[in-house]
Amino acid sequence: MELQGICHKMHAGLKNLSVTDQQTHKANVEYKFILDRSEVDLPFNLGQEIEIEATGNIYCISCGTKTPKSYSQGHCFKCMKTKASCDMCIMKPETCHYHLGTCREDSFAHEVCFQPHIVYLANSSALKVGITRLGQMPTRWLDQGATQALPIMKVGSRRLSGQLEVMFGTQVADKTDWRKLLKGEAEPVNLIEIRDQLIEDFAPKIQSIRDEFSQHLEFNETVELLETELPREFVYPVDEYPEKIKSHNLDKTPVIRGKLQGIKGQYLILDTGVINIRKYTGYELKIRI
Known part of the structure; x- marks a missing residue:
């Protein structure tokens, strides 16, 4: 075949x-x-x-x-330089610059960046924090090879989720070790306990970010704690x-x-x-x- x-x-x-x-x-x-x-x-x-x-x-x-070469996971050089989906803020959402008036594509920003996003904890090669659009669950976790995952926050924009990811990233890694991922299953962790401890530790900073983004009412950039979510496990x-x-x-x-x-x-x-x-x-x- x-x-x-x-x-x-x-x-x-x-x-x-x-x-x-x-x-x-x-x-x-x-x-x-x-x-x-x-x-x-x-x-x-x-x-x-x-x-x-x-x-x-x-x-x-x-x-x-x-194209003689692939850029940004499947694009030609011209599209890599012009498409919003190839901008650096896709890799680093906290650097979103729509509010500065310099976004490459307004339509992309409204279809992707100003949709509800989830901040989550996952266990792939080890514990990590990440973000994804609400509609990308569980795809994002499966693409990363996560054996455990838990949504911890729902927010109103990609830039807001990126700010929270960077904040949590001072205490939890935001990268996956792909070599370790392919050598076996990650050691299980208690994601609910970790979530509760992170929310407690970062409560003042979460409130500060809430206050900052509450000024952008036109984009509904709110922060909702997901305290009743159950962990997911994947085989x-x-x-x-x-x-x-x-x-x-x-x-x-x-x-x-x-x-x-x-x-x-x-x-x-x-x-x-x-x-x-x-x-x-x-x-x-x-x-x-």
Whole structure:
């Protein structure tokens, strides 16, 4: 069997959702490939030998232009320099500059940046704090390979969520160690206890940020504590984790082969190494059993 098309990040969804001990939502994670913007059931199972080939063709996921190199996860150079979705404030939301009148695209700001956002705690390679749009739960956690997650705040804008993330980041990491992520499951932590302690420790600063953003009434930039949310737990389809991490690079080795041992985050775990599928957004790939 062979599939061919323009690669996008895998779609991760949940199945077999359950509530354990009335305190935690737990679910298994399942994946679909996205080729040419259409969902495709994974054409292979754990334990099967697969081959992935990069044809050498790369296309911008925004304008469709063929490009010699991919920028900002699938864009051509022109779109990377002009699209709001490629601006630095996407990586660092606290630097959002819409209020300064310098946003690249007003429509993008209203469709994305001024939508409700969630500040959350997650456990991927270790405890971390992060943000995501309300509609991106649980996708954001699954893309990061989190085994536990807990929403702790709902806010009115991306910049506001970024300010809170930076604040919590002085005490909790905001990055995931991808190598540690792929070596096994993170040690479980009590997210509710951690949430309650953080809210107590940062209460004065949270109020200060609330006061600052309450001046922007036109954007409804409010802060709501999510004190009744339950933690989520996720189980990924992994038979075996590697002892040593070797990363495949399709730019250097266009054809890779191996037995599929697992999928976690946006990584395929093969017995020959791991590959980050999201990294190759915009690449034309051939996938064979």
